[in-house]
Amino acid sequence: xxxxxxxxxxxxxxxxxxxxxxxxxxxxxxxxxxxxxxxxxxxxxxxxxxxxxxxxxxxxxxxxxxxxxxxxxxxxxxxxxxxxxxxxxxxxxxxxxxxxxxxxxxxxxxxxxxxxxxxxxxxxxxxxxxxxxxxxxxxxxxxxxxxxxxxxxxxxxxxxxxxxxxxxxxxxxxxxxxxxxxxxxxxxxxxxxxxxxxxxxxxxxxxxxxxxxxxxxxxxxxxxxxxxxxxxxxxxxxxxxxxxxxxxxxx
Amino acid sequence: xxxxxxxxxxxxxxxxxxxxxxxxxxxxxxxxxxxxxxxxxxxxxxxxxxxxxxxxxxxxxxxxxxxxxxxxxxxxxxxxxxxxxxxxxxxxxxxxxxxxxxxxxxxxxxxxxxxxxxxxxxxxxxxxxxxxxxxxxxxxxxxxxxxxxxxxxxxxxxxxxxxxxxxxxxxxxxxxxxxxxxxxxxxxxxxxxxxxxxxxxxxxxxxxxxxxxxxxxxxxxxxxxxxxxxxxxxxxxxxxxxxxxxxxxxxxxxxxxxxxxxxxxxxxxxxxxxxxxxxxxxxxxxxxxxxxxxxxxxxxxxxxxxxxxxxxxxxxxxxxxxxxxxxxxxxxxxxxxxxxxxxxxxxxxxxxxxxxxxxxxxxxxx
Numbered sequence: 116x117x118x119x120x121x122x123x124x125x126x127x128x129x130x131x132x133x134x135x136x137x138x139x140x141x142x143x144x145x146x147x148x149x150x151x152x153x154x155x156x157x158x159x160x161x162x163x164x165x166x167x168x169x170x171x172x173x174x175x176x177x178x179x180x181x182x183x184x185x186x187x188x189x190x191x192x193x194x195x196x197x198x199x200x201x202x203x204x205x206x207x208x209x210x211x212x213x214x215x216x217x218x219x220x221x222x223x224x225x226x227x228x229x230x231x232x233x234x235x236x237x238x239x240x241x242x243x244x245x246x247x248x249x250x251x252x253x254x255x256x257x258x259x260x261x262x263x264x265x266x267x268x269x270x271x272x273x274x275x276x277x278x279x280x281x282x283x284x285x286x287x288x289x290x291x292x293x294x295x296x297x298x299x300x301x302x303x304x305x306x307x308x309x310x311x312x313x314x315x316x317x318x319x320x321x322x323x324x325x326x327x328x329x330x331x332x333x334x335x336x337x338x339x340x341x342x343x344x345x346x347x348x349x350x351x352x353x354x355x356x357x358x359x360x361x362x363x364x365x366x
Numbered sequence: 367x368x369x370x371x372x373x374x375x376x377x378x379x380x381x382x383x384x385x386x387x388x389x390x391x392x393x394x395x396x397x398x399x400x401x402x403x404x405x406x407x408x409x410x411x412x413x414x415x416x417x418x419x420x421x422x423x424x425x426x427x428x429x430x431x432x433x434x435x436x437x438x439x440x441x442x443x444x445x446x447x448x449x450x451x452x453x454x455x456x457x458x459x460x461x462x463x464x465x466x467x468x469x470x471x472x473x474x475x476x477x478x479x480x481x482x483x484x485x486x487x488x489x490x491x492x493x494x495x496x497x498x499x500x501x502x503x504x505x506x507x508x509x510x511x512x513x514x515x516x517x518x519x520x521x522x523x524x525x526x527x528x529x530x531x532x533x534x535x536x537x538x539x540x541x542x543x544x545x546x547x548x549x550x551x552x553x554x555x556x557x558x559x560x561x562x563x564x565x566x567x568x569x570x571x572x573x574x575x576x577x578x579x580x581x582x583x584x585x586x587x588x589x590x591x592x593x594x595x596x597x598x599x600x601x602x603x604x605x606x607x608x609x610x611x612x613x614x615x616x617x618x619x620x621x622x623x624x625x626x627x628x629x630x631x632x633x634x635x636x637x638x639x640x641x642x643x644x645x646x647x648x649x650x651x652x653x654x655x656x657x658x659x660x661x662x663x664x665x666x667x668x669x670x671x672x673x674x675x676x677x678x679x680x681x682x683x684x685x686x687x688x689x690x691x692x693x694x695x696x697x698x699x700x701x702x703x704x705x706x707x708x709x710x711x712x713x714x715x716x717x718x719x720x721x722x723x724x725x726x727x728x729x730x731x732x
């Protein structure tokens with residue numbers, strides 16, 4: 116249960132994104148306010164082109180907002196230099212990609228060790244950290260395998276392992292179950308939820324998979340770059356309104 | 367590890383690239399080795415002479431590409447000049463020798479066999495010239511024409527017996543032959559003609575003072591001390607040969623840069639998604655740049671080592687096929703080529719790294 120006044124891991128204040136193409140702008144996301152708190156799993160639900168991924172990339176500091184601001188742990192991303200932003204991404208943000216994006220030339224262990232290396236750890240320390248995360252996720256036996264040798268479910272677990280290797284406070288997942296069958300999808304969802312609870316991390320999941328709704332604390336429905344509706348899960352009712360945008364309705 | 371794995375993911379391409387780099391490095395090593403051999407062969411004749419002073423016709427500064435004509439009376443005056451111990455005549459002419467029924471150009475040096483001044487710097491087989499019907503040939507010339515001591519060659523109407531082979535007498539474009547001054551003057555058809563005199567000074571005499579005395583006695587001559595004359599010949603040799611060598615070496619360097627840059631750029635483009643993912647995950651730019659630099663260094667190192675290993679066999683094969691091409695490798699040369707290859711590697715990596723700027727983390731979400 117989140118309380119008013121608790122510090123948000125992720126905070127968007129009027130953040131919008133307009134893409135420039137062929138001399139004209141297309142709005143990917145209209146000005147949005149959003150806070151995600153520690154231990155919370157928030158689902159971004161909507162069809163393709165609804166702005167889910169745009170919101171995710173804004174939250175990850177991968178693109179700068181066209182207006183408004185994005186803050187991670189109270190630190191406004193606009194104020195960071197490019198190297199500081201890279202360091203923040205490596206140490207405090209984990210990303211789970213829809214298409215896995217594992218590096219085929221590296222083993223599972225080396226893939227997972229990448230992010231700890233990016234934070235400045237020595238290779239040996241990064242490998243140790245990666246090993247412990249593989250054990251935590253239950254895929255230590257895949258350490259020496261290369262991505263092409265893994266099943267879809269295994270790949271996604273490795274991607275999650277890589278995303279949480281530095282125990283980031285914010286985990287962003289883009290369609291994490293899109294390429295998985297029901298059982299593997301459920302497993303990954305549970306891993307993400309467990310991570311949020313065990314590590315008090317905020318998890319933001321972009322998906323169009325309705326099966327995930329029951330595992331989320333909040334569901335944000337997006338359409339055409341706008342937040343249409345916020346739905347709180349039956350298990351977790353938040354005390355305060357934490358997302359505002361017009362037009363929107365709240366159940 | 368990533369850098370190496372990416373390279374070896376396409377083993378054939380990797381091997382071809384290393385081979386290309388090795389060939390470029392081999393070319394540079396070979397050119398330097400040829401240069402060293404030529405520079406030695408061209409001036410060894412001057413370097414190894416025991417003359418204190420070289421006397422030539424006015425305006426002639428060297429024997430490689432200078433024209434000097436003196437006469438026997440000059441020698442008489444020289445020997446009477448105060449401080450002069452000996453004055454040995456040398457006649458240098460370009461001549462055509464008939465070897466195995468074919469004509470071959472020879473830089474024929476006629477010298478005074480009684481003093482030995484102006485003779486071959488080193489006899490590597492047989493013996494030196496003693497009589498007018500004998501000749502000593504440069505060993506590469508002899509190898510090229512398959513001539514050995516005991517064989518005879520014809521120059522104009524004269525038959526000369528090869529009595530020895532000399533070393534340090536291959537000037538690349540032409541090789542030396544040595545006979546008596548009388549025979550060479552006869553071949554030229556001017557018995558009294560001399561190219562230059564090699565002068566030794568008496569013990570205790572100052573060569574600079576003797577030089578001035580000679581110039582007073584013989585106003586129409588140039589007199590050089592050994593060091594100056596050697597420097598003149600080296601400069602002459604370098605001005606004629608070095609530009610060609612630099613041009614070929616520069617082409618090798620450009621080819622090497624192109625090969626490396628092309629491969630690194632292709633690798634960056636092929637691994638574009640990997641780089642985008644790493645950027646999205648927070649990879650510092652330095653790490654991505656290091657991957658490219660590592661690949662460039664690995665390829666260059668492999669190419670350079672391959673070239674260094676193959677160089678002795680390559681040089682031996684070239685010398686066997688074309689004996690007049692001599693090579694002399696040295697540690698300094700190899701180090702210089704390695705330094706140049708390193709600089710080219712850094713340049714290629716720098717050019718390729720610029721491609722990274724166009725890779726954005728958002729591409730990982732595409």
